[in-house]
Amino acid sequence: GENVEQHPSTLSVQEGDSAVIKCTYSDSASNYFPWYKQELGKRPQLIIDIRSNVGEKKDQRIAVTLNKTAKHFSLHITETQPEDSAVYFCAASLGQGAQKLVFGQGTRLTINP
Amino acid sequence: GAVVSQHPSWVICKSGTSVKIECRSLDFQATTMFWYRQFPKQSLMLMATSNEGSKATYEQGVEKDKFLINHASLTLSTLTVTSAHPEDSSFYICSAMRGGPQPQHFGDGTRLSIL
Secondary structure (H helix, E strand, O other): OOOEEEEOOEEEEEOOOOEEEEEEEOOOOOOEEEEEEEOOOOOOEEEEEEEOOOOEEEEOOEEEEEEOOOOEEEEEEOOOOHHHOEEEEEEEEOOOOOOOEEEOOOEEEEEEO | OOOEEEEOOEEEEOOOOOEEEEEEEOOOOOOEEEEEEEOOOOOEEEEEEEEOOOOOEEOOOOOOOOEEEEEEEOOEEEEEEOOOOHHHOEEEEEEEEOOOOOOOEEOOOEEEEEO
8 A cells, every 4th residue: 555754754944944844655656645734733734735747836935846756745845934833744645546645754843933 | 615624622521432523514515524533743544434425434453333434415424433432532633525636624623532
């Protein structure tokens, strides 16, 4: 089955700097890759997603890149702000057209003022 | 759009009690709903997939008789934790989607504490 590895587990950056979180997946048939942000005690919120027919997607300060050959995808946050502090989860669909998602272990991002 | 409501948000009950958690998609029809369990500082662990009008599909290691799932309509799925024990204490979160592969939209979660 699908396995998603996420790194780093914790990340601390200075406000205004960029943050990068990386994930790898094992199932070459996976074709949908969302990223979620979860604040303490709250619901995971979708912040950006990408499909396998696209290599990069950007939404303001957030971007995601996908390398299908290497089976890895990354989240990039630029000009970080204190409110970006949260746990971020990557996920990959379980096979092509699948409904289920397999989540990475999560990255606790801390933005230092 | 894509609002998912989950109730209750917090439950404390005695060991042996059964607890029902509701998950509703408020502004869309959810062909599929998912139930996750999340331990502190850990990732989301999928428990089961719920499709409207059919039996839920449980992940390996999840007891179907312990965690009863009903998806009676395109906007409502329920999870009942039967005869709950302290080891069932956890954060349970549902999600809903229109079809696959589409974004899953999460409820606020239910913090279950069994005394």
